[in-house]
Amino acid sequence: MFTTRPTLQGTHGMVSSTHWLASASAMAVLEDGGNAFDAAVAAGFVLHVVEPHLNGPAGEVPIILAPAGGRPQVLAGQGPAPQGATIEHYTSLGLDLVPGTGPLAAAVPAAFDAWMVLLRDHGTRSLADVLKYAIGYAEHGHPAVDRVGATVETVRELFETEWTTSAEVYLRGGRSPRPGELLRNPALASTWRRLVAESEAAGTGRETQIEAARRVWREGFIAEALAEQAATPTMDSSGERHGGTLTGSDLAAFEVGYEDPVAHEWNGWTVCKAGPWSQGPAFLQQLALLPEDLTYDGPDYHHVLVEGTKLAMADREAWYGDAAEVPLAELLSPGYNAERRALVGETASFELRPGSPGGRRSVLGEHVRKVAAGVPDVAAGDAGAGVGEPTVADTGVTRGDTCHLDVVDRWGNMVAATPSGGWLQSNPVVPSLGFPLGTRLQMAWLEPGLPNSLTPGRRPRTTLTPSLALRDDVPVMAFGTPGGDQQDQWSLHFFLAVALRRPVRGGLDLQGAIDAPNWHTDSFPSSFYPRGMRPGSVTVESRLGEAAIAELRRRGHDVTVGGPWSEGRLCAVARDPETGVLLAGGNPRGMQGYAVGR
Numbered sequence: 286m287f288t289t290r291p292t293l294q295g296t297h298g299m300v301s302s303t304h305w306l307a308s309a310s311a312m313a314v315l316e317d318g319g320n321a322f323d324a325a326v327a328a329g330f331v332l333h334v335v336e337p338h339l340n341g342p343a344g345e346v347p348i349i350l351a352p353a354g355g356r357p358q359v360l361a362g363q364g365p366a367p368q369g370a371t372i373e374h375y376t377s378l379g380l381d382l383v384p385g386t387g388p389l390a391a392a393v394p395a396a397f398d399a400w401m402v403l404l405r406d407h408g409t410r411s412l413a414d415v416l417k418y419a420i421g422y423a424e425h426g427h428p429a430v431d432r433v434g435a436t437v438e439t440v441r442e443l444f445e446t447e448w449t450t451s452a453e454v455y456l457r458g459g460r461s462p463r464p465g466e467l468l469r470n471p472a473l474a475s476t477w478r479r480l481v482a483e484s485e486a487a488g489t490g491r492e493t494q495i496e497a498a499r500r501v502w503r504e505g506f507i508a509e510a511l512a513e514q515a516a517t518p519t520m521d522s523s524g525e526r527h528g529g530t531l532t533g534s535d536l537a538a539f540e541v542g543y544e545d546p547v548a549h550e551w552n553g554w555t556v557c558k559a560g561p562w563s564q565g566p567a568f569l570q571q572l573a574l575l576p577e578d579l580t581y582d583g584p585d586y587h588h589v590l591v592e593g594t595k596l597a598m599a600d601r602e603a604w605y606g607d608a609a610e611v612p613l614a615e616l617l618s619p620g621y622n623a624e625r626r627a628l629v630g631e632t633a634s635f636e637l638r639p640g641s642p643g644g645r646r647s648v649l650g651e652h653v654r655k656v657a658a659g660v661p662d663v664a665a666g667d668a669g670a671g672v673g674e675p676t677v678a679d680t681g682v683t684r685g686d687t688c689h690l691d692v693v694d695r696w697g698n699m700v701a702a703t704p705s706g707g708w709l710q711s712n713p714v715v716p717s718l719g720f721p722l723g724t725r726l727q728m729a730w731l732e733p734g735l736p737n738s739l740t741p742g743r744r745p746r747t748t749l750t751p752s753l754a755l756r757d758d759v760p761v762m763a764f765g766t767p768g769g770d771q772q773d774q775w776s777l778h779f780f781l782a783v784a785l786r787r788p789v790r791g792g793l794d795l796q797g798a799i800d801a802p803n804w805h806t807d808s809f810p811s812s813f814y815p816r817g818m819r820p821g822s823v824t825v826e827s828r829l830g831e832a833a834i835a836e837l838r839r840r841g842h843d844v845t846v847g848g849p850w851s852e853g854r855l856c857a858v859a860r861d862p863e864t865g866v867l868l869a870g871g872n873p874r875g876m877q878g879y880a881v882g883r
Contacts, residue, residue, distance in 0.1 A: 289873040292796040299869035299882035300324060301856035302690035303339070303767060306427060307331040308871070310418040311692055312881045314410065321698040322350065322407040323415055325690060326400045329704055330419035330477075332688045333396075333720065334470065335427050337455075337709045338436040339686045339767065343394035343511065344706025344723045347559045349546060349753045351760035352407060353697035357557045357753050359544045361744075362399030362702075363725070364392040365607075368741045369530035372731050375739065380523060382652070383727045383739065385814030386711055387521025388529025390724035392745060394511065396704060397502050398541045405495040407698070412494050413481045423719070424474035426467030430877055432686075433468065433709075437461035440710050447520040448713040451721070455709060473719030476507065499540075507718060508536040514715045515722060522814060531722070546753070549573060549617055554784055555755040561736075562607040564812075565750040566616065568773040570597035573622040574629075581785035587833055588840050590781075591806050591823055592629040594774055596638060598809035603639030603647040606736030607744040608729075615642030633841040635821040637809060650732045656810050656818050687749065687767035691858040693867050699860065701751035701763035703772070727814045748812050752776055756862065762793065764857035766872075770812050771805040775853035778803050783857075795857045795870030802828040803852035819843070826852050850874045858882075 293299060298315035302308045310331045311324035319327075325348075333342050340346075348360040375383060384390050404415060437444070437455045444452040454470060455461060462468045480498055483505065487497035501507055515531035546557035549569035556572065558565030574593040580586065604611055615621050621642050628638065637657040639647040649657070687705035692698075706723035714721050728746055729739035737746045750772050751765040762783070766775045782798035804825040810818045821843040825834060828849045837844050854875055859868040871880035 288796045288800045290796055290871070292792065292794060293869040293880050293882050294792060295867050295883040296695060296865065297883045298324070298692070298694045299858045299867040299880065300328065300690070300692050301858050301869045301871050301878070301880040302328055302332070303688045303854055303856065303872070303878045304332060304335050304430070305877070305879040306335050306422065307690060308879045308881045311690070313418070314415065315694060319410050320408065320696060321692040321694040321700050322403050323410040324692045324694070325700045325702055326404045326408060327415040327418050328690045328692070329400050329702060330416055331422060332690065332704055334419050334422045334473065335430070336688055338433050339708065340396070340688045340704040341707025341709070341720045341723070342397045343720060344396045344704065344708070345392070345725055345747065345749060346396045346399045346702050346704040347563055347747065347749045347751055348399060348403060348700060348702040349557055349559065349751045349763070350403065350407065350700040351698070351753060357546050357755070357760065359546045359559045360399050360403055360541060361544050361559065361562070362395045362541055363562060363744045363747050363749070364395035364539055365742050365744050366392055366726055366729065366739055367530040367532060367535040369532065370726060370739055370741055372733055372739050374530065375731050378527065381731060382814055382816065383729060383731060384521040384523045384527070385727045386724055387519045387527055388515045388517070388531065388712060388722060389521060389527045390727045391515055391529050391531050391712065391722040392725040393531065393535050393539045394707070394723060395539070395541055396707065398499060398539070401495055401499050402541050405492055411491050412484055412498055416477050416481060420474050420477050423470040423477070426469040428465045429462035429468040431464045434461040434463055436710055443520065450716040451709060451714045453716070454714050454719065470719045472717065476718045479506070503537050503539070508533055510715050510717050511536060511722065514713070519713060529722070547613060552784060553756060555758070556780070557753040557755070558750060561605040561611040561613055562744045563747050563750050564601055564605065564770070564773055566605070566613060567597045567601045568750065568752065568777055569617055570600060570622070571773070571777050573617055573619070574626050576626065581781065584836065587804070587837060588842070589629060590778070591842065592634060594806055595634055595808050596625050596628060596640070599637050599639040602637070602653055602810055603649055604642070604736055606738070606746045608738045608740040609736040611736060612642045612645060631840065633821050635808070648735065650730050650735050652730065652732070652816060653810050656816065657820070659820070687769070689751070689765040689767055689854070689856045691763040691765065691856050693763065693858040693860050695867070697860060699753065699760045699763050699858070701753055701765050703749040703751045703765050703767070705749050705767070728812050746812070748772055750776070752780070754780065759862040760860070761862060762857060762859040764855060766853050766855040768853065770807070771853070774805045775803055775855060779853070779855050779857065792861060792866060792868050793859050795859060795868055799855045799857065799870045799872055802826045802830070804829060805852060824852070826850065854878055856880070
């Protein structure tokens with residue numbers, strides 16, 4: 286198997302993330318004696334600085350963690366809809382979908398609080414210790430990656446005419462950041478310096494200072510600035526200016542909490558995911574749908590996986606959300622998945638086919654029914670690019686994405702996190718803070734009675750979905766990828782490449798599994814505005830090979846052949862429970878992701 290680099294192996298610590306500076310910062314924390322959780326927090330804040338087109342402090346970050354000797358937990362870093370975010374309010378504005386940009390799409394921010402809770406409960410370092418890397422890069426600059434400037438160019442007119450506070454940061458001198466040019470964000474550096482100063486003034490204890498920082502975010506100068514920005518009428522993807530629903534009361538009332546993961550056993554592995562407020566259980570459903578005799582890369586392999594993805598994602602659309610009870614036990618039960626598996630035929634399905642777990646009747650929203658029926662101007666939507674989470678600029682569509690990071694330390698602590706939202710192209714930069722609000726509410730429906738209906742106090746169903754895998758109840762591997770609706774496709778393909786192939790050099794072949802040719806299908810409604818789909822579609826890397834591509838076409842799949850390295854941005858770390866050897870692999874796609882360790 287060709288690999289772009291070796292799977293790293295060592296005993297001190299391993300980090301993999303979507304940006305080399307985040308990976309290096311996390312490793313610096315490990316070298317300084319910090320643990321995996323300290324390192325993850327430091328890397329998370331660096332990602333806000335160096336990948337501002339992919340995530341920000343006012344976004345979200347679901348986290349799965351496994352303390353050494355402890356049980357896996359989910360830190361549910363996804364904020365709910367504000368109390369004023371009612372369906373009636375949005376429809377009274379003449380909207381049938383939540384806009385893809387602007388303050389109407391802003392959920393209660395959750396990323397900052399999630400990182401703080403992780404640091405407080407599981408870390409060992411102070412707030413100042415973990416923030417110093419992000420402060421340094423924001424204040425003194427970091428070499429901009431290619432996609433920052435390219436993203437800014439897609440929203441140049443909007444920034445120049447409407448979102449002028451964003452232009453002040455990202456169009457200095459009238460031009461977007463050039464690749465390799467130092468990009469600074471003094472306002473963000475100032476925000477974190479003031480936060481540290483106010484938290485240190487609250488007392489000398491580490492936890493005391495972290496709690497003080499959380500109060501500043503919820504009730505202090507940061508909350509005041511966010512609430513003021515949310516109330517400001519702003520041009521959004523509807524083509525009109527709207528104020529949002531987020532208020533200071535919403536910010537003050539929200540705190541991130543812990544949940545038990547959803548787990549599924551397969552072939553000697555136990556995979557843990559966030560609950561059905563995320564799309565995480567769709568990964569587990571895809572596993573449950575696999576036939577027992579599946580052979581890696583055999584003649585039926587890709588066809589069976591594509592068809593299983595369609596079934597799992599149809600169930601995601603019909604049953605997942607935070608606004609209603611989700612029949613998760615039935616969705617993952619052997620009997621139900623045996624019935625669903627029987628629907629996989631020899632040829633590609635072009636239908637959206639949710640099931641009836643426990644005899645329940647599935648209900649799809651009106652927009653979804655139109656999309657599935659191919660109604661013009663509804664079905665086309667934004668599906669198909671396959672490179673990440675779609676976000677919307679001005680009144681058209683551009684592409685955003687997400688980040689991911691994994692860390693394992695010498696003590697066996699392990700964490701996987703998928704930061705996203707609060708993109709530079711999602712909302713105007715709050716001038717006093719240096720970052721914008723997020724847009725996660727675009728994933729909720731403006732139709733009552735659905736599991737993912739917009740509901741005050743309830744989370745919009747997110748696509749963010751880190752993964753943790755165990756053997757014999759011992760955490761072995763943390764992994765994940767950016768990619769919106771593609772995340773639990775690309776991650777599944779990576780996992781199967783690890784689980785079904787022979788280990789290398791005495792360890793799991795993480796790098797070979799990351800480098801393996803990947804693909805995705807858009808044969809279900811997109812989670813992002815304007816919520817389109819492409820029935821029967823499969824988008825593959827050209828490296829999949831002529832024979833595999835021809836076989837998919839023979840079976841009736843609508844195949845689009847993309848570039849050789851165009852699908853997925855996976856990160857992974859692992860720990861051999863028998864030897865204690867640590868492993869990591871980094872993603873070569875996009876020339877940005879790196880693993881480090883020793």
